[in-house]
Amino acid sequence: MSDAITLTIDEVEVTGRKGQTILQAADDAGLYIPRLCWVKKLKPGATCRLCTVMVNNRPVAACTQPITEGMIVLHDTEPLNRYRRNLIDMMFVEGNHMCPVCEKSGNCELQALAYRFGITAPQYPYLFPRRPVDASHPDVFLDQNRCIQCGRCVRASQELDGKSVFQFFGRGAQKKLGVNAEARLADTNLNLTDEALNSCPVGALLRKRVGYAIPVGRRLYDLQPIGSEIEAKARRAANRK
Ligand code: FES
Numbered sequence: 001m002s003d004a005i006t007l008t009i010d011e012v013e014v015t016g017r018k019g020q021t022i023l024q025a026a027d028d029a030g031l032y033i034p035r036l037c038w039v040k041k042l043k044p045g046a047t048c049r050l051c052t053v054m055v056n057n058r059p060v061a062a063c064t065q066p067i068t069e070g071m072i073v074l075h076d077t078e079p080l081n082r083y084r085r086n087l088i089d090m091m092f093v094e095g096n097h098m099c100p101v102c103e104k105s106g107n108c109e110l111q112a113l114a115y116r117f118g119i120t121a122p123q124y125p126y127l128f129p130r131r132p133v134d135a136s137h138p139d140v141f142l143d144q145n146r147c148i149q150c151g152r153c154v155r156a157s158q159e160l161d162g163k164s165v166f167q168f169f170g171r172g173a174q175k176k177l178g179v180n181a182e183a184r185l186a187d188t189n190l191n192l193t194d195e196a197l198n199s200c201p202v203g204a205l206l207r208k209r210v211g212y213a214i215p216v217g218r219r220l221y222d223l224q225p226i227g228s229e230i231e232a233k234a235r236r237a238a239n240r241k
Helices: 024-029 078-094 111-117 153-157 195-199 229-239
Strands: 004-009 012-015 052-055 059-060 072-074 141-144 164-168 176-179 204-207
Touching: 004 024, 012 024, 052 078, 078 111, 153 164, 176 195, 195 229
Parallel strands: 004 072
Antiparallel strands: 004 012, 052 059, 052 072, 141 204, 164 176
8 A cells, every 4th residue: 555645735746655754754845834843853842833734724843744635734824834934033032042142043944044034123012031041061052042942952862862951940931951961961961962953053052262264155055045045946856847
């Protein structure tokens, strides 16, 4: 029996495989659905909700919703893009994101999404929360000002590094990323080679002494918008026809 499943995303017929999520089937078809907490190597956390799409008039997270035969998905619509823009806006004002002086600028997924959605300034007032920077570790900074609580470092530490260096504490507006140690990052067993460090989409986890090795202006999202590597697949397929 074939594992192929046919669905429609924004009126484009897409063939996915049994067990895939909407996001994975869309990626394979060259349709980019924005995401922040999802990353290929990790189990989905479904916390950021940027990947929200509509199925049968109901919002679902594309990163966790399995595809089914005949499913009709709406993704690139004005209301959904407005919702996504709002979420991105809120992430900016909830933290302290100083892009022009951030080492992650140009490689930051949050910044790249803001550019993709044409956001030049948030529409909500900045909250300017007081957040600490933990520079105790010999090789790594943890800057809470830039953390968007996507949970990627928490999952990467557990699933890929076999450790439990990071975890969340508190609830609601008090929720924050913490380290699994008495007090400081230096007290954990975090190593420079840990995947948890590579998993951060923003500049909350940064390696020391390697800043600006690639100049701003020549970084990943300086050269191409986020999502364009996925959309290029669809263009290549269209050219082959
Ligand atoms: Fe799906 Fe974050 S990417 S909820």
